[in-house]
Amino acid sequence: MNNQKSIMNVGIAGLGVVGGEVARQLMTRGDALSFAAGCKLNLTAVSARNRDADRGIDLSSLQWFDNAEDMAKIDDLDIVVEMIGGSEGVALDLVRTALSRGKHVVTANKAMLAHHGTELAKIAEENNVGLLFEAAVAGGIPAIKTLREGLAGNDFTRVYGILNGTCNYILSRMEKTGEPFEDVLADAQRLGYAEAEPSFDVDGIDAAHKLTILGAIAFAQTPDFDAVSIQGIRDVAAVDFAYANQLGYRIKLVGVAEPGVAPRMQTCLLPLNSQLAKVNGVLNAVEFHGTPIGSTLSVGPGAGAGATASAVLADLIDIGHGRLTYPFGRPIAALADGSAVERRPGDDTPFYVRLMVIDQPGVLAEVTKVLQEHDISVESLLQQGRAPDDVVPLVMTTHETAQTSLESALAAMAELACVRAKPVAMPILFDDLEG
Amino acid sequence: MNNQKSIMNVGIAGLGVVGGEVARQLMTRGDALSFAAGCKLNLTAVSARNRDADRGIDLSSLQWFDNAEDMAKIDDLDIVVEMIGGSEGVALDLVRTALSRGKHVVTANKAMLAHHGTELAKIAEENNVGLLFEAAVAGGIPAIKTLREGLAGNDFTRVYGILNGTCNYILSRMEKTGEPFEDVLADAQRLGYAEAEPSFDVDGIDAAHKLTILGAIAFAQTPDFDAVSIQGIRDVAAVDFAYANQLGYRIKLVGVAEPGVAPRMQTCLLPLNSQLAKVNGVLNAVEFHGTPIGSTLSVGPGAGAGATASAVLADLIDIGHGRLTYPFGRPIAALADGSAVERRPGDDTPFYVRLMVIDQPGVLAEVTKVLQEHDISVESLLQQGRAPDDVVPLVMTTHETAQTSLESALAAMAELACVRAKPVAMPILFDDLEG
Numbered sequence: 001m002n003n004q005k006s007i008m009n010v011g012i013a014g015l016g017v018v019g020g021e022v023a024r025q026l027m028t029r030g031d032a033l034s035f036a037a038g039c040k041l042n043l044t045a046v047s048a049r050n051r052d053a054d055r056g057i058d059l060s061s062l063q064w065f066d067n068a069e070d071m072a073k074i075d076d077l078d079i080v081v082e083m084i085g086g087s088e089g090v091a092l093d094l095v096r097t098a099l100s101r102g103k104h105v106v107t108a109n110k111a112m113l114a115h116h117g118t119e120l121a122k123i124a125e126e127n128n129v130g131l132l133f134e135a136a137v138a139g140g141i142p143a144i145k146t147l148r149e150g151l152a153g154n155d156f157t158r159v160y161g162i163l164n165g166t167c168n169y170i171l172s173r174m175e176k177t178g179e180p181f182e183d184v185l186a187d188a189q190r191l192g193y194a195e196a197e198p199s200f201d202v203d204g205i206d207a208a209h210k211l212t213i214l215g216a217i218a219f220a221q222t223p224d225f226d227a228v229s230i231q232g233i234r235d236v237a238a239v240d241f242a243y244a245n246q247l248g249y250r251i252k253l254v255g256v257a258e259p260g261v262a263p264r265m266q267t268c269l270l271p272l273n274s275q276l277a278k279v280n281g282v283l284n285a286v287e288f289h290g291t292p293i294g295s296t297l298s299v300g301p302g303a304g305a306g307a308t309a310s311a312v313l314a315d316l317i318d319i320g321h322g323r324l325t326y327p328f329g330r331p332i333a334a335l336a337d338g339s340a341v342e343r344r345p346g347d348d349t350p351f352y353v354r355l356m357v358i359d360q361p362g363v364l365a366e367v368t369k370v371l372q373e374h375d376i377s378v379e380s381l382l383q384q385g386r387a388p389d390d391v392v393p394l395v396m397t398t399h400e401t402a403q404t405s406l407e408s409a410l411a412a413m414a415e416l417a418c419v420r421a422k423p424v425a426m427p428i429l430f431d432d433l434e435g
Numbered sequence: 436m437n438n439q440k441s442i443m444n445v446g447i448a449g450l451g452v453v454g455g456e457v458a459r460q461l462m463t464r465g466d467a468l469s470f471a472a473g474c475k476l477n478l479t480a481v482s483a484r485n486r487d488a489d490r491g492i493d494l495s496s497l498q499w500f501d502n503a504e505d506m507a508k509i510d511d512l513d514i515v516v517e518m519i520g521g522s523e524g525v526a527l528d529l530v531r532t533a534l535s536r537g538k539h540v541v542t543a544n545k546a547m548l549a550h551h552g553t554e555l556a557k558i559a560e561e562n563n564v565g566l567l568f569e570a571a572v573a574g575g576i577p578a579i580k581t582l583r584e585g586l587a588g589n590d591f592t593r594v595y596g597i598l599n600g601t602c603n604y605i606l607s608r609m610e611k612t613g614e615p616f617e618d619v620l621a622d623a624q625r626l627g628y629a630e631a632e633p634s635f636d637v638d639g640i641d642a643a644h645k646l647t648i649l650g651a652i653a654f655a656q657t658p659d660f661d662a663v664s665i666q667g668i669r670d671v672a673a674v675d676f677a678y679a680n681q682l683g684y685r686i687k688l689v690g691v692a693e694p695g696v697a698p699r700m701q702t703c704l705l706p707l708n709s710q711l712a713k714v715n716g717v718l719n720a721v722e723f724h725g726t727p728i729g730s731t732l733s734v735g736p737g738a739g740a741g742a743t744a745s746a747v748l749a750d751l752i753d754i755g756h757g758r759l760t761y762p763f764g765r766p767i768a769a770l771a772d773g774s775a776v777e778r779r780p781g782d783d784t785p786f787y788v789r790l791m792v793i794d795q796p797g798v799l800a801e802v803t804k805v806l807q808e809h810d811i812s813v814e815s816l817l818q819q820g821r822a823p824d825d826v827v828p829l830v831m832t833t834h835e836t837a838q839t840s841l842e843s844a845l846a847a848m849a850e851l852a853c854v855r856a857k858p859v860a861m862p863i864l865f866d867d868l869e870g
Contacts, residue, residue, distance in 0.1 A: 021727060025588070025727060029590070032590065033588055035765070035769075036587045036588065036764075037587075140728055140729060140730075140731045141731055142581050142584075142585025142586065142731075145577075145580065145581075145584060145585045146577050146580075146581070146585070149577075149580060149749060149752070149753065149758070150569070150577025150580045150581070150585075150749055151577065151745060151749065152471045152472075152748070152749050152752040152753075153460070153468055153471065153744075153745055153747075153748025153749050153751070153752055154745055154748075155464070155467065275713070275714070275718075275734055278710070278713040279710070281869070283710075283868070290745075291741070292456060292460060292740070292741035292742070292744045292745050292748075293735075293742055293745035294575060294735075294736055294739070294741050294742055295575075295735065295736070296575045296576055296733065296734070296735030296736070296742075297733070297734045297735060298731065298732070298733045298734070299710055299731070299732045299733070299734065300728075300729075300730065300731030300732060300868070301728075301729055301730070301731070304729070305727070306726070306727035306728060306729050307727070307728055307729055307731075309588075310586060310589055310725075310727050310728035312588075313588025313589075314584060314585055314586065314587050316588070317584070317587040317588055318584065318587075321760070323584070323758045323760075325756070325758075329471075330470070334470070433718070433734070433735070434716070
């Protein structure tokens with residue numbers, strides 16, 4: 001209804017799995033998509049490294065650019081779809097140039113937005129064009145639109161979720177089969193669920209990029225990746241899943257953003273009946289808490305050509321209708337400086353703690369003495385199976401404890417003669433969406 | 436960014452639980468909401484039956500209208516929020532008048548939209564104003580925005596969900612405790628989860644209103660409530676939950692809309708590991724299947740003052756920004772006539788069937804003969820516990836079967852001497868979102 005132009009010329013830079021799918025959708029479903037957009041979405045230009053790759057679509061009628069940035073410089077282009085990836089380099093140059101020249105940009109590049117989102121949003125604002133990135137966070141879940149529009153009337157108290165499908169797959173599989181992390185990772189790599197260099201996923205960095213973006217929008221701050229405290233999933237052992245289950249919990253890598261607290265990626269325990277705990281396998285989920293909504297959750301594929309292309313198409317359709325919002329929900333001048341926000345420690349939480357101890361009399365007394373010295377109170381304790389003079393797990397859950405107290409208690413426990421491996425600790429997170 | 440006016444005057448008709456909460460939000464969080472809307476959202480007028488009720492907010496500075504329609508006639512009002520309810524009468528007159536006089540309308544009135552949505556959308560279109568109803572379907576889930584915008588680039592193959600919190604609560608509770616329907620309903624009424632006159636909820640009518648709206652948007656048709664085939668939850672017995680679980684399923688009231696098939700509200704079985712089966716208690720859920728997205732699901736509170744108010748506020752903010760869409764996603768002229776769509780029968784599905792039979796030799800032969808005569812093949816059969824000459828349940832699941840074949844087989848089985856109660860049958864629905 002606010003349609004501004006009858007034709008929008010679109011150029012795609014990067015024709016990998018997602019870029020290729022977006023091109024295919026625009027070429028094979030052009031009429032339906034144009035109808036949905038209220039204007040003709042006209043794919044006219046592409047840029048990719050390899051001109052000869054077989055992408056299953058005929059691109060011969062399109063303008064081809066070997067250099068993506070050159071594409072952003074042509075006059076008769078309205079929208080640049082950036083599908084190159086990487087926080088710096090070609091992608092960043094392309095987006096800067098496109099926005100500066102008054103072209104709308106649609107991107108899935110979470111790393112670039114987490115590191116350079118403020119600068120790019122400012123350029124978009126100055127040039128009165130859109131910078132849209134629904135595909136950057138949990139592809140198949142319209143999380144950005146939900147946060148920025150669907151729940152725009154809320155004062156958010158927490159935004160959190162399962163933001164990396166690879167980690168969720170690995171954790172779900174370890175819980176189901178009892179296999180160790182390394183074996184499941186190797187299998188995930190073989191199946192194509194994990195990269196050959198898995199650190200980006202399993203150390204929580206990819207999820208932290210997404211969390212940075214969600215937190216910026218929810219709490220009206222410029223995105224600040226450096227503020228995120230990041231923990232991955234490498235420390236979890238198969239035995240932890242069994243204990244967690246027995247205690248009524250499931251282990252998940254969850255990103256949590258709250259106002260005035262450093263955002264954190266944490267491997268944590270969730271009650272089995274919380275909605276977030278029920279999201280398994282490669283699925284992603286994003287949950288929003290606020291006033292007056294209470295809580296609401298979206299679940300879907302976080303990656304994949306189709307899901308990500310769907311998000312890109314939604315952005316193109318919004319541009320077609322002239323339904324533009326500020327990239328982070330408000331003008332840059334109205335956002336707090338994310339790097340300067342004063343942050344209090346997070347609320348005290350209960351923790352799950354697993355020690356590997358030598359099975360001897362007196363061990364429990366030594367361990368509980370350390371806890372007492374750090375003013376930590378135990379909620380439950382499991383010491384199952386006997387193996388005299390051998391190493392066995394000792395599992396505890398604590399009552400609400402400050403992160404700092406817990407860390408110093410863990411350091412002290414690690415020094416005990418009876419403790420034979422680095423203690424493992426994970427916070428227990430309660431979700432108000434249960435059912 | 437498309438802001439059109441610097442002040443929008445808002446009037447609310449109906450100050451019940453939700454209307455009162457919207458008023459309270461606008462009065463106590465006015466600055467934040469106006470900032471989010473990009474213009475001042477100025478509550479200036481209200482209409483309700485009882486001027487003296489204590490609503491916890493001071494309305495004395497506002498214009499008061501005893502007659503809601505009179506409010507829609509004043510000049511200095513930009514948006515009417517209709518919170519009266521009911522498909523006809525005052526609410527319908529108010530909305531017609533408001534739209535005709537060029538005022539935007541925000542409503543939560545699913546019954547009115549299911550019955551008169553086409554007419555109202557046409558008036559809105561002619562007057563170039565918005566008719567927004569995010570609150571009408573699953574209050575705390577931004578389902579309308581997700582369908583109309585977040586997934587706008589998709590060709591939908593199915594939209595379905597748990598659309599009535601009262602039914603979901605009753606079914607979840609019956610499964611958990613084994614109590615019969617009547618007892619759980621009475622308790623839900625006592626707790627305020629069900630109305631004194633429960634038919635609207637438990638017979639599936641309320642959910643069918645929501646399904647009508649979702650189907651219209653997803654499949655570009657005018658809303659046609661009369662096309663929906665509606666079944667409620669009264670026939671389910673506590674014993675069905677135990678059998679369903681044993682077979683790997685959970686019983687839910689699910690609304691299903693598919694292109695070219697009559698939309699249906701059905702009490703059905705879902706695999707335990709499907710995401711929809713994991714949504715319990717009063718929660719609602721809406722799942723979208725399409726190309727290229729695959730599947731995505733949203734879960735949240737379906738009712739309640741806060742969740743519904745959040746949806747109304749989102750609509751007000753969209754109006755503030757001038758982010759208007761056609762009510763059913765496209766101009767009325769571009770929608771198919773919902774009442775004239777030719778509908779094929781739904782796909783064949785497996786069914787769960789429970790017979791109450793007399794425990795005597797030969798019963799199984801009689802029953803399976805009927806199935807054979809109707810060309811229905813059995814996938815599993817449970818005949819547990821013995822009670823010679825007494826009545827016992829005989830439970831079966833079938834392979835894919837046409838609804839019509841099943842119905843005629845059920846009618847034939849009901850005639851058998853050994854069958855002592857009306858057979859109970861429910862389709863088994865598979866969800867592609869598992870995890």
